[in-house]
Amino acid sequence: MPEPVALKLTTKDFKSDQEVRWCPGCGDYAILAAVQSFMPELQIPRERIVFVSGIGCSSRFPYYMNTYGMHSIHGRAPAIATGLSVSRPDLSVWVVTGDGDALSIGGNHLIHALRRNVNLKILLFNNRIYGLTKGQYSPTSEVGKITKSTPVGSADAPFNPLSLALGAEATFVARTIDSDRKHLQSVLRAAAEHQGSAFVEIYQNCNIFNDGAFDELKEPATRDDYLIRLEHGQPITFGSEGQFCVVHPPGGFGLEVRETASVAADEIVVHDATVTEPAYAFALSRLPGFALRNTPIGIFRNVDRPSYDGVVQGQLDAARAKSTGTPEEQLAGLLSSGDTWTIL
Amino acid sequence: MSKQVQQLDRVVIRFAGDSGDGMQLTGDRFTSETAQLGNDISTLPNFPAEIRAPAGTLPGVSSFQVHFADYDILTPGDAPNVLVAMNPAALKANLADLPRGADIIVNTDEFTRRNLAKVGYQVSPLDDGSLDGYVLHPVALTSMTVGALAEHDVSKKDAERAKNMFALGLLSWMYSRPYESTIRFLERKFAARPELVAANTAAFKAGWNFGETTEDFGVRYEVKPAKMDPGTYRNITGNAALSLGLVAAGVRSGLPVFLGAYPITPASDILHELSKHKRFGVTTMQAEDEIAAIGAALGASYGGALGVTTTSGPGVALKGETISLAVALELPLVIVDVQRAGPSTGMPTKTEQADLNMALFGRHGEAPVAVVAPRSPSDCFFAALEAARIALTHRTPVILLSDNYVANGSEPWLLPDVDSLPDLRVEFATAPNGEDGKTFLPYLRDPATLARPWAIPGTPGLEHRIGGLEKADKTGDISYDPANHDFMVRTRAARIEAIKVPDVEVEDPDSDARVLVLGWGSTYGPIGAACRGLRQRGLPVAQAHLRHLSPLPANLGEVLGRYEKVVIPEMNLGQLAQVIRARYLVDAIGYNQVRGLPFTATELETMLEEVVKNA
Numbered sequence: 001m002p003e004p005v006a007l008k009l010t011t012k013d014f015k016s017d018q019e020v021r022w023c024p025g026c027g028d029y030a031i032l033a034a035v036q037s038f039m040p041e042l043q044i045p046r047e048r049i050v051f052v053s054g055i056g057c058s059s060r061f062p063y064y065m066n067t068y069g070m071h072s073i074h075g076r077a078p079a080i081a082t083g084l085s086v087s088r089p090d091l092s093v094w095v096v097t098g099d100g101d102a103l104s105i106g107g108n109h110l111i112h113a114l115r116r117n118v119n120l121k122i123l124l125f126n127n128r129i130y131g132l133t134k135g136q137y138s139p140t141s142e143v144g145k146i147t148k149s150t151p152v153g154s155a156d157a158p159f160n161p162l163s164l165a166l167g168a169e170a171t172f173v174a175r176t177i178d179s180d181r182k183h184l185q186s187v188l189r190a191a192a193e194h195q196g197s198a199f200v201e202i203y204q205n206c207n208i209f210n211d212g213a214f215d216e217l218k219e220p221a222t223r224d225d226y227l228i229r230l231e232h233g234q235p236i237t238f239g240s241e242g243q244f245c246v247v248h249p250p251g252g253f254g255l256e257v258r259e260t261a262s263v264a265a266d267e268i269v270v271h272d273a274t275v276t277e278p279a280y281a282f283a284l285s286r287l288p289g290f291a292l293r294n295t296p297i298g299i300f301r302n303v304d305r306p307s308y309d310g311v312v313q314g315q316l317d318a319a320r321a322k323s324t325g326t327p328e329e330q331l332a333g334l335l336s337s338g339d340t341w342t343i344l
Numbered sequence: 345m346s347k348q349v350q351q352l353d354r355v356v357i358r359f360a361g362d363s364g365d366g367m368q369l370t371g372d373r374f375t376s377e378t379a380q381l382g383n384d385i386s387t388l389p390n391f392p393a394e395i396r397a398p399a400g401t402l403p404g405v406s407s408f409q410v411h412f413a414d415y416d417i418l419t420p421g422d423a424p425n426v427l428v429a430m431n432p433a434a435l436k437a438n439l440a441d442l443p444r445g446a447d448i449i450v451n452t453d454e455f456t457r458r459n460l461a462k463v464g465y466q467v468s469p470l471d472d473g474s475l476d477g478y479v480l481h482p483v484a485l486t487s488m489t490v491g492a493l494a495e496h497d498v499s500k501k502d503a504e505r506a507k508n509m510f511a512l513g514l515l516s517w518m519y520s521r522p523y524e525s526t527i528r529f530l531e532r533k534f535a536a537r538p539e540l541v542a543a544n545t546a547a548f549k550a551g552w553n554f555g556e557t558t559e560d561f562g563v564r565y566e567v568k569p570a571k572m573d574p575g576t577y578r579n580i581t582g583n584a585a586l587s588l589g590l591v592a593a594g595v596r597s598g599l600p601v602f603l604g605a606y607p608i609t610p611a612s613d614i615l616h617e618l619s620k621h622k623r624f625g626v627t628t629m630q631a632e633d634e635i636a637a638i639g640a641a642l643g644a645s646y647g648g649a650l651g652v653t654t655t656s657g658p659g660v661a662l663k664g665e666t667i668s669l670a671v672a673l674e675l676p677l678v679i680v681d682v683q684r685a686g687p688s689t690g691m692p693t694k695t696e697q698a699d700l701n702m703a704l705f706g707r708h709g710e711a712p713v714a715v716v717a718p719r720s721p722s723d724c725f726f727a728a729l730e731a732a733r734i735a736l737t738h739r740t741p742v743i744l745l746s747d748n749y750v751a752n753g754s755e756p757w758l759l760p761d762v763d764s765l766p767d768l769r770v771e772f773a774t775a776p777n778g779e780d781g782k783t784f785l786p787y788l789r790d791p792a793t794l795a796r797p798w799a800i801p802g803t804p805g806l807e808h809r810i811g812g813l814e815k816a817d818k819t820g821d822i823s824y825d826p827a828n829h830d831f832m833v834r835t836r837a838a839r840i841e842a843i844k845v846p847d848v849e850v851e852d853p854d855s856d857a858r859v860l861v862l863g864w865g866s867t868y869g870p871i872g873a874a875c876r877g878l879r880q881r882g883l884p885v886a887q888a889h890l891r892h893l894s895p896l897p898a899n900l901g902e903v904l905g906r907y908e909k910v911v912i913p914e915m916n917l918g919q920l921a922q923v924i925r926a927r928y929l930v931d932a933i934g935y936n937q938v939r940g941l942p943f944t945a946t947e948l949e950t951m952l953e954e955v956v957k958n959a
């Protein structure tokens with residue numbers, strides 16, 4: 001990852017000359033604006049930033065960023081970005097993907113990028129639907145979802161993207177919402193600072209095929225009672241009056257929501273994203289089930305583990321340090337290694 | 345006791361045993377000793393897909409054939425003069441390939457009733473007269489090895505395992521091979537266990553001494569060194585040569601090499617070899633699957649590395665979509681396909697040339713790529729450099745079509761002078777190329793090569809976006825314009841046709857041939873040997889061999905037109921023949937075998953004789 005330098009960049013510098021072509025009202029606009037206005041904060045020259053995407057509505061993203069970018073093929077962005085990041089440690093590499101791209105066709109690449117801890121910032125726009133192909137259910141759609149491809153309801157259980165990422169040994173896992181720019185940018189900030197893979201799920205509204213999927217998390221009337229805003233070092237309480245809290249019941253495996261008034265203050269879990277054991281973040285990820293009540297947002301997990309890029313570069317550096325001579329001399333030596341014989 | 349020494353011009357030996365018997369290693373060592381002596385050599389291993397099939401069974405037989413001569417040879421030999429059979433299964437599996445009169449050395453200790461029954465022998469073939477047509481040498485290899493190691497501090501199991509060194513010692517004596525390199529090899533291999541160095545060396549010497557003393561081996565043979573060009577040689581397999589070619593491409597281009605690979609037979613050895621060469625800036629990534637392997641390689645190419653992925657046919661099938669992406673992105677990429685017998689899993693350890701159609705046409709849309717094929721093990725080095733040259737100069741995916749036969753076969757390689765290797769340096773784009781001096785046009789082409797600029801991330805002022813969607817000419821912006829798409833499709837085809845490749849050369853020593861044999865890839869050896877055989881018998885025949893399958897050499901049409909008949913032997917059902925017929929309207933005659941084995945020179949000679957006589 002490049003070192004920050006003092007730069008005078010603005011939001012405008014990150015807007016490309018391409019006309020943005022998402023459906024009017026799409027949540028992607030808000031995310032794009034949030035990312036473009038966040039980028040100057042990185043203090044990384046534009047030419048050292050690369051956005052790689054797969055296929056889907058969200059994957060149009062790189063065209064609109066005035067950085068380097070590649071709109072690749074369905075599901076493969078994490079693999080392509082891995083090759084780029086490993087061979088170019090001087091770059092800041094971002095992956096933009098969606099629930100179908102990352103969790104269906106590209107599921108394998110996502111989990112392996114996470115377990116390797118490649119230095120990628122992965123933004124998964126989750127709208128729980130296939131938009132670009134016009135409205136089939138996705139691997140994050142609720143069971144029984146009625147869509148064009150499932151007229152009597154989908155039969156398969158969805159993924160919980162954060163649970164999946166945690167199971168894949170992710171070192172940084174967070175969730176945020178398209179419409180909450182301040183929160184979204186705070187998560188991007190932490191993701192950008194993280195060494196290794198940062199996995200960010202962004203709840204994103206598809207107003208054409210799955211409109212209102214996250215309304216309870218956005219509407220002023222409901223959001224405070226639905227959302228759990230995780231803050232490192234703070235007891236986990238929520239609700240318009242702080243009337244709910246999260247506890248770890250003795251003898252249980254997971255976390256549960258209680259009424260704050262019913263528990264002692266020291267029973268309330270204090271959020272710590274740096275807990276090494278992934279079971280804690282996993283338990284947080286299970287709080288809402290599939291329904292939106294008790295949905296934590298913020299940084300679930302943020303731990304240190306050597307990045308794949310760093311280990312690979314270390315091996316290359318160590319091998320180079322031991323070798324002498326020009327590359328041509330070394331090559332001549334390599335070609336003539338082993339049993340040779342000479343004919344005069 | 346001194347024994348009679350007989351001069352031979354060439355010998356073919358096949359070492360065969362159970363997959364646990366160490367036959368590959370034994371063959372390898374014999375080859376190395378033979379190389380030291382200066383014979384020309386060609387080798388062919390043949391092993392089962394199972395790592396350890398049940399001991400003593402036919403599927404478990406592993407063999408290694410070495411052909412050596414006092415003149416230059418082209419193939420590992422059609423039929424062995426000597427078979428070393430470590431058990432009944434090895435004898436049964438290989439006997440049909442032996443001409444009458446061949447020597448057979450068998451390990452009698454393994455010819456037990458139980459082992460005979462495993463492969464369906466009711467009576468031991470050593471006793472029933474069925475081997476009367478051969479020169480049979482029954483040797484109690486195991487018990488003599490164990491006996492020779494009685495004083496050594498090794499387990500009975502380790503002593504028995506040294507029987508392959510006893511056999512190697514015996515063969516080394518029979519053919520007067522220098523054995524110092526084998527002793528040195530044992531010292532290296534068992535450096536951590538000196539008792540095994542001593543035991544294996546003793547077993548080797550016991551075998552040597554047995555040959556010298558026993559009455560059974562009355563004659564010792566010599567094969568004089570071959571006349572070979574002066575220089576330093578090493579014996580090399582195709583996979584090793586291909587790996588070194590990729591390292592050399594990195595050095596000669598000044599670019600880091602990035603290999604993305606997923607383990608697959610018979611290509612994995614390239615991943616193993618390249619993983620040792622990090623000091624050259626070679627990064628190897630064992631990816632989660634074939635698609636990730638090529639994806640990572642393409643990502644590295646985008647970043648300015650020489651991206652490479654190595655695989656076999658099933659892997660190429662999986663990589664097809666990413667190859668198409670690389671065609672659209674117009675980035676350098678080398679895809680190595682070490683072909684094996686298909687379809688599906690097929691016969692992973694057996695050879696075939698049936699991926700040509702897939703290499704040429706196996707993608708959606710009009711997605712042309714360059715295709716290059718090596719003709720022999722050592723040629724894999726130069727073919728890899730050539731694939732890299734085309735990829736880097738023309739910013740295109742290149743498929744390098746090796747196969748199991750050249751990949752695992754070996755031959756002596758005259759080491760090239762590094763400075764004589766092609767200069768592969770490339771220039772990245774560093775400044776805007778638009779007429780206004782400010783704009784960067786990622787799809788503005790070099791008029792000669794039609795290649796677009798390679799502008800890598802990190803270059804200020806050239807920030808741009810590329811992708812799989814159709815792009816407008818010059819700007820690279822997304823375009824659905826009908827005329828633009830038609831133009832881009834034709835331009836991508838023209839780009840490949842614009843690649844300059846050397847003319848195909850024709851071997852027709854007396855310029856009187858009326859029949860041309862056209863081949864590609866690993867059939868070069870057997871076709872060449874067959875043509876030589878015909879010419880020696882006064883039957884003129886011309887040989888041309890294609891290294892470039894896409895684009896085809898510019899002079900190919902003219903060459904084809906010179907001959908009355910064109911014969912195309914292929915280890916497939918006529919894939920090149922179909923291309924030649926379609927493209928040049930030549931009524932080419934296919935000769936096709938898909939047995940998982942290379943052609944023998946004899947079968948080709950027999951087939952070609954008919955054609956030549958009737959031409």
